[in-house]
Amino acid sequence: MPGRRRPRRSLRAGWCPASVRPSSEASRGGRGPRTPSADGRASWILGLGVAERLRGRGLARRLMQETLRRLPADGVHEVWLTVEPANTAAITLYQSLGFTEQGARKDYFGPGHDRLLLALRH
Template sequence: MQKAGMSVPWSMHRNTCVCLRQNGSGIMQIRELRAEDVPAVARIEAEVFSEPWTERDFFEMVEADYAHYYVAEEAGEIIGYCGLRNMAGEGEITNVAVAPLFRRKGTGRRLMEYLLKKAPSCGIGDCTLEVRAGNSKAISLYESLGFRTEGIRPGFYAKPREDALIMWKRQEEQG
């Protein structure tokens, strides 16, 4: 099935999304994070972020009723993940990461599209996230998905010191 505005065929079945890669290199599956995925997710987290979450943090998200975390898997390997927390009906997107070897292949976009599609069924309306002000690739992705910068947290990130942009995707803009 081809979704409007998307360049790659994908289909959703129950709690899984199956996507064909743009270059035809393989099939990526997006599904809920499970406890056995946590070590791989924590490894990617440590590779990607200067202040990474721990395995314990991710195990807590697996168990939390208010948390909704998803992984991208290709050929049995976890290649990315994302998650959000339901905070009184608003979605706080806490983590979005793709393993370095799998970047620039649409993985992050697919994860975010899936997350945003699932949000209403999780009781979530508006969604927010924070991103480093200098992370232009992530900012471009989020803007292309309908997020808009609504605030700045000066010096929010410590390693290295950098401002955070606060971005929102309002429910009336979700599609």
């Protein structure tokens, strides 16, 4: 398709683009845990996934590390994300990268879909 950008790394290799938005955009739906910064210093990681057959190879860690490495250059010094409370692998990964739990939201995505809120400030 003309004009369509392809990811730098093949999705077959387990890479996918990260989805990062300024807090002012992410919180328009009322899901932000606090008032977003007017200067755009806070952003949300909106999703991260690795195909089941490719898990256990450190791909999610590498993707998160690269994403977090690039954000300060854009003036972002606070990063938020949500995670399913039962997803211990993701929680362990995020905590190892410096994220700390900021609370929980019951029914965040609807009845029975609770989420933990995690943040990293640097």
